[in-house]
Amino acid sequence: xxxxxxxxxxxxxxxxxxxxxxxxxxxxxxxxxxxxxxxxxxxxxxxxxxxxxxxxxxxxxxxxxxxxxxxxxxxxxxxxxxxxxxxxxxxxxxxxxxxxxxxxxxxxxxxxxxxxxxxxxxxxxxxxxxxxxxxxxxxxxxxxxxxxxxxxxxxxxxxxxxxxxxxxxxxxxxxxxxxxxxxxxxxxxxxxxxxxxxxxxxxxxxxxxxxxxxxxxxxxxxxxxxxxxxxxxxxxxxxxxxxxxxxxxxxxxxxxxxxxxxxxxxxxxxxxxxxxxxxxxxxxxxxxxxx
Amino acid sequence: xxxxxxxxxxxxxxxxxxxxxxxxxxxxxxxxxxxxxxxxxxxxxxxxxxxxxxxxxxxxxxxxxxxxxxxxxxxxxxxxxxxxxxxxxxxxxxxxxxxxxxxxxxxxxxxxxxxxxxxxxxxxxxxxxxxxxxxxxxxxxxxxxxxxxxxxxxxxxxxxxxxxxxxxxxxxxxxxxxxxxxxxxxxxxxxxxxxxxxxxxxxxxxxxxxxxxxxxxxxxxxxxxxxxxxxxxxxxxxxxxxxxxxxxxxxxxxxxxxxxxxxxxxxxxxxxxxxxxxxx
Numbered sequence: 001x002x003x004x005x006x007x008x009x010x011x012x013x014x015x016x017x018x019x020x021x022x023x024x025x026x027x028x029x030x031x032x033x034x035x036x037x038x039x040x041x042x043x044x045x046x047x048x049x050x051x052x053x054x055x056x057x058x059x060x061x062x063x064x065x066x067x068x069x070x071x072x073x074x075x076x077x078x079x080x081x082x083x084x085x086x087x088x089x090x091x092x093x094x095x096x097x098x099x100x101x102x103x104x105x106x107x108x109x110x111x112x113x114x115x116x117x118x119x120x121x122x123x124x125x126x127x128x129x130x131x132x133x134x135x136x137x138x139x140x141x142x143x144x145x146x147x148x149x150x151x152x153x154x155x156x157x158x159x160x161x162x163x164x165x166x167x168x169x170x171x172x173x174x175x176x177x178x179x180x181x182x183x184x185x186x187x188x189x190x191x192x193x194x195x196x197x198x199x200x201x202x203x204x205x206x207x208x209x210x211x212x213x214x215x216x217x218x219x220x221x222x223x224x225x226x227x228x229x230x231x232x233x234x235x236x237x238x239x240x241x242x243x244x245x246x247x248x249x250x251x252x253x254x255x256x257x258x259x260x261x262x263x264x265x266x267x268x269x270x271x272x273x274x275x276x277x278x279x280x281x282x283x284x285x286x287x288x289x290x291x
Numbered sequence: 292x293x294x295x296x297x298x299x300x301x302x303x304x305x306x307x308x309x310x311x312x313x314x315x316x317x318x319x320x321x322x323x324x325x326x327x328x329x330x331x332x333x334x335x336x337x338x339x340x341x342x343x344x345x346x347x348x349x350x351x352x353x354x355x356x357x358x359x360x361x362x363x364x365x366x367x368x369x370x371x372x373x374x375x376x377x378x379x380x381x382x383x384x385x386x387x388x389x390x391x392x393x394x395x396x397x398x399x400x401x402x403x404x405x406x407x408x409x410x411x412x413x414x415x416x417x418x419x420x421x422x423x424x425x426x427x428x429x430x431x432x433x434x435x436x437x438x439x440x441x442x443x444x445x446x447x448x449x450x451x452x453x454x455x456x457x458x459x460x461x462x463x464x465x466x467x468x469x470x471x472x473x474x475x476x477x478x479x480x481x482x483x484x485x486x487x488x489x490x491x492x493x494x495x496x497x498x499x500x501x502x503x504x505x506x507x508x509x510x511x512x513x514x515x516x517x518x519x520x521x522x523x524x525x526x527x528x529x530x531x532x533x534x535x536x537x538x539x540x541x542x543x544x545x546x547x548x549x550x551x552x553x554x555x556x557x558x559x560x561x562x563x564x565x566x567x568x569x570x571x
Contacts, residue, residue, distance in 0.1 A: 117522055128535075231503045
């Protein structure tokens, strides 16, 4: 039978991928779950000790964990909202017909292509408290009364980092939304114009409703990305409690403090948080994609 | 004559366009300028917008003192290895998932989809243990393996889309001619997915090239260390010793190839990103 042979071949072709997934995701994940019930250091200097749910109990009382969770939520909500609004604006600009739109589209790809670590360093230099170009320009143009230590002041460091993330990821948002805009049939706008609808009315009654699917996908993607943010935070302010997100706190616990047990419990907590979003995502959009 | 309001909106619109372009490009421009500036000019209270006085000092120091060439080579090997492995494994799996009868197809696709959103940090401790147990800590293979966590699911997901987009008739014609499914994949389907392979390969490569968390955690010293952790850790003991000129020079060196790739493959990258995201 051709079909039966095909099924066997299919298994044979998928198997290597499944094995790799089991090795690099399944096995490490099982380890993380397992060790989260132990008091253990990552080098096993002392024999691991089974402690049941003790690590999870500690997690609920840990003010550092709560602060990290709060920082993560703040970072996610603010950066994703700004990226969505700016991304939508840029997508609308590129979508409208004008000379030089190709140039704009290329220009916005540059932040996307730059590695996060590099963009963090570039902005760290631009935001430098003494020699930074932003301070120099700000003072010259009268926007700043004096030079500001953006990355040293606790109330400014998170906003500064968010600004960097917004710069880096808005292009991605804009491109996803642009793809959505290009799917909207031109005739709808023509018909609306004939009926006398203003540009503004067209935006609210045609563009926004028809763009919603693309908008939701982009939002979920960015949210998942923002919830696990590590690079930009760690490069720009290390483990500073004012900006420390869940991922930064988790690495600090595991690697710097060598606390395998407690660190694993934090990993599980992050996974649960992300899993809730993935389930939500798979429910709303996965089915459509699989059709 | 055009009404004044029209001219006004047009002007505002172009101002907005200019703002978007400057906003996107300026930080990179500033890095380039800074990398060519002599140190005195770099550390001036009122910085110049042109690289005067011009110097190649920072580039020399990056490659001669910091041994940045080694980091570049490491990044190339690790990102290249992860991309190649993902493409080989991914093509096979994606063909099966996209074109062959495979009962647990949806379950596997859900798994792949979930993996593309998997938080790297959640397996950091587990991967650390795995690499140490296997003796792969601070090795190329260890880093490549860990990168498959994100490059492989992405590759499979996007390639499934490409395979499904191909017309059925091609395959049927091949079967009629007596080709086996594997021959059909290699001779007929694979050449047709060429553009898809380039796009997915490119995006995987960029993701691996830019990766920081695993590279930072699974390497020590300079032997295997890739570019991102190397750039992040350039520096001295005090804020005054941070060699900003060299950091900018290194940043430009790693970014220029990416920017060139993006300029060449612009359309494909955009298509790949939207395929990966809209469908996944």
